[in-house]
Structure formats: structure tokens, C-alpha cells
Amino acid sequence: MSGLKRELHVLGTSVESAVEEMAVPAGLFDADGVILWQNAASLALWGSRIGTNFAHLSGAEVQVGELEAFQEVVATGEPSDIWMQLTNVDGAPASIIMNIHALRDDNNTVVGALGITREASVVRRPAATVPGLTERHIEILRLLASGRATEEIASDLSLSPATVRNNIAKLMAVLDVHSRLQAVLAAGEAGLLDPELVGPVTPRS
Numbered sequence: 001m002s003g004l005k006r007e008l009h010v011l012g013t014s015v016e017s018a019v020e021e022m023a024v025p026a027g028l029f030d031a032d033g034v035i036l037w038q039n040a041a042s043l044a045l046w047g048s049r050i051g052t053n054f055a056h057l058s059g060a061e062v063q064v065g066e067l068e069a070f071q072e073v074v075a076t077g078e079p080s081d082i083w084m085q086l087t088n089v090d091g092a093p094a095s096i097i098m099n100i101h102a103l104r105d106d107n108n109t110v111v112g113a114l115g116i117t118r119e120a121s122v123v124r125r126p127a128a129t130v131p132g133l134t135e136r137h138i139e140i141l142r143l144l145a146s147g148r149a150t151e152e153i154a155s156d157l158s159l160s161p162a163t164v165r166n167n168i169a170k171l172m173a174v175l176d177v178h179s180r181l182q183a184v185l186a187a188g189e190a191g192l193l194d195p196e197l198v199g200p201v202t203p204r205s
Helices: 003-011 016-021 040-046 064-076 135-145 150-157 161-175 180-189
Strands: 026-030 035-038 080-087 093-104 110-118
Touching (some): 064 110, 064 135, 135 150, 135 180
16 A cells, blocks of 8 residues: 555545645546546536547547557556647637646556646647657657756656657657657757757767
């Protein structure tokens, strides 16, 4: 029994009511990305999205990068921040970051995820985008451009080194390059990185 679970058991309570009443939008997803539940703040901001798949939250067209990022949380159990643009209950577009946390059963198997929205309406996506690159990939590219090594990136983003390596392999495949330096240069040419970041820096392994 984890420390949090043990202490909640001692107190004779759970976090359910806190999640239901928290002021920020939150929702429960199954392992396939289907929304099962929303708290009151989520319903007030987005309207009911229950039964909607994560891949379709941004609209009718499947959002491949967002879906891949969600699937990675389910596969690895590592939390992730996913950039999204949704339409609120009034029909206005809003840019958000949804923090996705894996949920495990008693056998430590990931069975779903909790999504918590933060920085609604103030998050800006990079001016240029590349299909297939997620916000997580861009975060890692920025850190690579600043000279961070794998372990440092893992520490900065609260990920395991293995997850960072997997993300780097995926972003290199998307950018069609064969080294970290080439990835940084390609991202700079695509306008994904601030010009001052793309200098004579050799990303470390």
C-alpha cells in the first residue's frame, strides 16, 4: 500500500470528493482514451464530452500526435503534458495543456488515466508545427538544443531515461534524421525552436 493510500485509509477518506470539487477541469479516461467522467469544472468549461475518445477532443479529425501521447502514458505509466486546442461550451477556442496521469489497478496494470487541465486559454503552441511531433517532443528538442543529456532531460521532465530515449527515437523518425544534432537543426529550420537555442551546441547522449 502506497504512502498516500495508507494515509487516506487511516483518515477513512479518499480523494474522490476533492477531484470532483476541484476548481480546475478534470476527467477520467479508460485505457483506450474514452472519457468516462468529468468533474463539475470540466462540464462547466467544455460541456459533456463523456463517451468521446481522446483522439477526437480537438474536433472530428483524429489528432494523431495527441493520441500517440495519450497511448504513451498508458504504455509506460509515465505522466505527460499534452497540448490541445478545444472548443469551450460557448463555442470559443481555448488552448490548454492537459496533464495526463496513469491510473493503475491492484495488480499495477494501467487501466485508465486522469486528465487535469491547466493554463486554459493562455498556452501558446509554437508558431510552426510538424505533423507527428507532440508537445512533449518539442519540450525534449528544446532541452537537447540547450545541451541537456538524457538523464538531465529525464530529471527536468520527471520521466524515466528510457522514456526520454523512446521519445527522442520517435521525434528523430518524424524529422527523418539520424542524430540528435540533426534533430535540433531540423527543428530549428522548421521554426520549432527559438533561434538563440539553435547554435553550435552538440546535444549529449
